[in-house]
Amino acid sequence: MRILFSNYLINVAFIAWCSAQLIKTLLVFLSTKKFEMERLFGAGGMPSSHSALVCSMAIGMCRKMGFDSPEFALALAFAAVVMYDAMGVRRAAGEQAKVLNKIVFDFSDLWGKPSAKDVPPAEGEETEKNALRDKALKEYLGHTPLEVLGGALLGILVAMMVKVS
Numbered sequence: 001m002r003i004l005f006s007n008y009l010i011n012v013a014f015i016a017w018c019s020a021q022l023i024k025t026l027l028v029f030l031s032t033k034k035f036e037m038e039r040l041f042g043a044g045g046m047p048s049s050h051s052a053l054v055c056s057m058a059i060g061m062c063r064k065m066g067f068d069s070p071e072f073a074l075a076l077a078f079a080a081v082v083m084y085d086a087m088g089v090r091r092a093a094g095e096q097a098k099v100l101n102k103i104v105f106d107f108s109d110l111w112g113k114p115s116a117k118d119v120p121p122a123e124g125e126e127t128e129k130n131a132l133r134d135k136a137l138k139e140y141l142g143h144t145p146l147e148v149l150g151g152a153l154l155g156i157l158v159a160m161m162v163k164v165s
Helices: 008-032 049-065 070-087 089-106 128-134 145-161
Strands: none
Touching: 008 049, 008 145, 049 070, 049 145, 070 145
């Protein structure tokens, strides 16, 4: 156990990721007054835990190996790719999931069937729509630029606060 906690880079990455997930969960709780367990582990939301993790690793690598090290250059490039992906491809996939879920659940009357929201589950019986509701596409995948910036700043802060070992 001591060996696991002796790695500075693993420590800052873990602390940054956990901090982002806890902050995200707290912000959702404060705005909705509901505790959503999914926010503790799920993607998307403010701040970006992915950005916090990769930025803490990049800054940690800079502090440990030096600004001119190839390890820092690699960590910085990796962080840039992850953050770009969070704002681009993953965000677009989340937006598409919202549209597809709306089509399936809100516009199902176009096919002559009641909306999944309007169909109460029959006792001991599951309708096709209720089965679809359980398979709704995940909408929280990516991040806005502000969420990525929040995660990046959190990651930098964590890496600067944790003592280099």
